[in-house]
Amino acid sequence: xxxxxxxxxAAVFAGILLWNGATILDLxxxxxxxxxxxxxxxxxxxAFTAFTGFVTALVASILYLATGKLRYDAFAAGVTEVxxxxxxxxxxxxxxxxxxxxxxxxxxxxxxxxxxVCLLMYYGYVMLRQAITEPTQRARLSAFMSILGCIxxxxxxQSIAWYRTQHPSPVLGFREGGGMGPGLETPMYxxxxxxxxxxxxxxxxxxRQGEFATxxxxxRRQAHSH
Amino acid sequence: xYLRQIWxxxxxxxxxxxxxxxxxNASVAFSMVILILFSFAFDQAEDLKGLLGxxxxxxxxxxxxxxxxxxxxxxxxxxCLDALISSPAPPSAIFLGKALANFALxxxxxxxxxxxxxxxxxxxxxxxxxxxxxxMLLATWGITVIGTTxxxxxxxxxxxxxxxxxxxxxxxxxxxxxxxxLTTDLIAGVPIATNLxxxxxxxxxxxxxxxxxxxxxDVVLVG
Numbered sequence: 001x002x003x004x005x006x007x008x009x010a011a012v013f014a015g016i017l018l019w020n021g022a023t024i025l026d027l028x029x030x031x032x033x034x035x036x037x038x039x040x041x042x043x044x045x046x047a048f049t050a051f052t053g054f055v056t057a058l059v060a061s062i063l064y065l066a067t068g069k070l071r072y073d074a075f076a077a078g079v080t081e082v083x084x085x086x087x088x089x090x091x092x093x094x095x096x097x098x099x100x101x102x103x104x105x106x107x108x109x110x111x112x113x114x115x116x117v118c119l120l121m122y123y124g125y126v127m128l129r130q131a132i133t134e135p136t137q138r139a140r141l142s143a144f145m146s147i148l149g150c151i152x153x154x155x156x157x158q159s160i161a162w163y164r165t166q167h168p169s170p171v172l173g174f175r176e177g178g179g180m181g182p183g184l185e186t187p188m189y190x191x192x193x194x195x196x197x198x199x200x201x202x203x204x205x206x207x208r209q210g211e212f213a214t215x216x217x218x219x220r221r222q223a224h225s226h
Numbered sequence: 227x228y229l230r231q232i233w234x235x236x237x238x239x240x241x242x243x244x245x246x247x248x249x250x251n252a253s254v255a256f257s258m259v260i261l262i263l264f265s266f267a268f269d270q271a272e273d274l275k276g277l278l279g280x281x282x283x284x285x286x287x288x289x290x291x292x293x294x295x296x297x298x299x300x301x302x303x304x305x306c307l308d309a310l311i312s313s314p315a316p317p318s319a320i321f322l323g324k325a326l327a328n329f330a331l332x333x334x335x336x337x338x339x340x341x342x343x344x345x346x347x348x349x350x351x352x353x354x355x356x357x358x359x360x361x362m363l364l365a366t367w368g369i370t371v372i373g374t375t376x377x378x379x380x381x382x383x384x385x386x387x388x389x390x391x392x393x394x395x396x397x398x399x400x401x402x403x404x405x406x407x408l409t410t411d412l413i414a415g416v417p418i419a420t421n422l423x424x425x426x427x428x429x430x431x432x433x434x435x436x437x438x439x440x441x442x443x444d445v446v447l448v449g
Contacts, residue, residue: 065445121396128393131383141379144445148375148397151434155400159427163403 006201013197020190027184039097045192046090047115049199053083054122058150061143070214073139076146077129078206080122082199087119110161117156121149135214231315235323240330242300249296250331257289257339261346274347279410282343283402286336287369291391293331294373297324298381307381317444325374332366354412361412364428365405371435372397378446404428 024041060076063069094112095105106112125145132138243249264281268274301307310320340362344351351358372394380389404424411421418425 065442117396117399124393124396127389128379131380131385131389137382140445144442145379145393147442148435148438151438152397152400155427155431155434159400159403159424162423162427163407 002204006204009197009201013194013201016190016194016197020187020194023187023190027187037097039093041188041191043090043093043097044188045195046086046093048192049195050083050087050090052196053079053086053199053203054118054150054153057083057146061146064139064143065147070135070139071211073135073143074207074210074214075203076143077210078203079199080125080146081206082202084119084122084126085202086195086199087115087122091115091119110157110163114153114157114160117160118153121152125149133217135217228316228319231319232323232326235310235315235320236326236330239297239324239327243296243327243331249293250334253289253292253331253335254338256292257285257335258342260285260288261339261343265346275414276410278347278349278413279406279408281347282340282409283365283406285339285343286332286366287395287398287402289335289339290332290366290369290373291394293328293335294370294377294394295387295390297328297374297377299377299386302381311447317447318440320447321374321378321439321443324377325370328374329367329370332370333362336362336366349413351413354415357418358409358412361405361408361425361428364425364432365401368401368428368431368435369398371432371439372401375435375439375443375446378443400427400431404431 020041024038027038057076057080060072060079064072064076091112094115098107099105125142128145129138129142132141261281264285268277268281298307301310311317313320315323340351343349373390376390376394376397380386380393383389404427408418408421408424408428412418
């Protein structure tokens, strides 16, 4: 059952990627005066996927604290790690674009900085998990940290936005002042869907590994106690 | 009753720190070293005035981690932490008591460093001390809340001393950023009215994280 769902998701992911990739390639070369704009079709959905992951991890962490089921903890851990990967992809693709558009790899702008801080914070979460060996203690402490982290993301984002900003203003239609022109925006949402499929597969695999690790650990403890 | 429990914990921590002064001495010495090192880093800088707030708060943040590291770690000897947790005081009282003691220690370190800083970098503080201490109180409470929480979180880890700074600095960015901007501008004589937004960030940060940690700290301490 689980395998079938994963294979289906993989098929959906591959399908969307192929079909949507063709659409993106067919788009006009230069709609703005900035080259390499097509990277946005991976840059923005990667950020969306990362944030979807962080919020999902927050919900799973709260659920763990409410129920005490280690399954939720394994889920939160898997989702956070995958979200970290997508956040990294977002930053790197953004840096490549910035090199073309602005001539520099990095600038201390609101979104770049807040994404980097976000990355460091959740990297700390992963480090904390690795440093604790006892499973329930690890689950409790990292759930607590995940909640604190999500609150802090709001603070970091807002305060740095007040500080300085250089990033292109909102490009998507649902935000005020956004809108990319007819036919240009839809592929972005399709890519988001594809990335969500991929993220689900990865998180599910990672979660399974986490569960196995816990099982092996408890078996080892049993063996030691005999 | 609750307040007295908080006070008992805070007084106990301060008393034991005053007997050895190990965290206090190390922290003050460390912030001196940082302040001196900064003078070499910015030796050729044209406009040091724009960096002063940043220098000061970096020194505070680094020195603060030393005090915060000791906060829960000193309870490990003789299983004092277990005794504290099984005492009638609720976990949030233990947390607030420890936070209060840390706050007092950090403020002491900061005030001493501020004096040395003012002398070394030729900063005139007269007439600005009122607002500057308001900024210091608000930002230090933010550092204390996050620092004490993570001190409790990391107390049982083998790499405690390394983990604490790595975990807390990303969390402290809103606080440190606001404090740096406010301090630099206060020293330069910019009226506080232009920077009210940063004071609000500090107040909101303090309230939000104090509330969340007081509500959930038993997850960390008791489980």
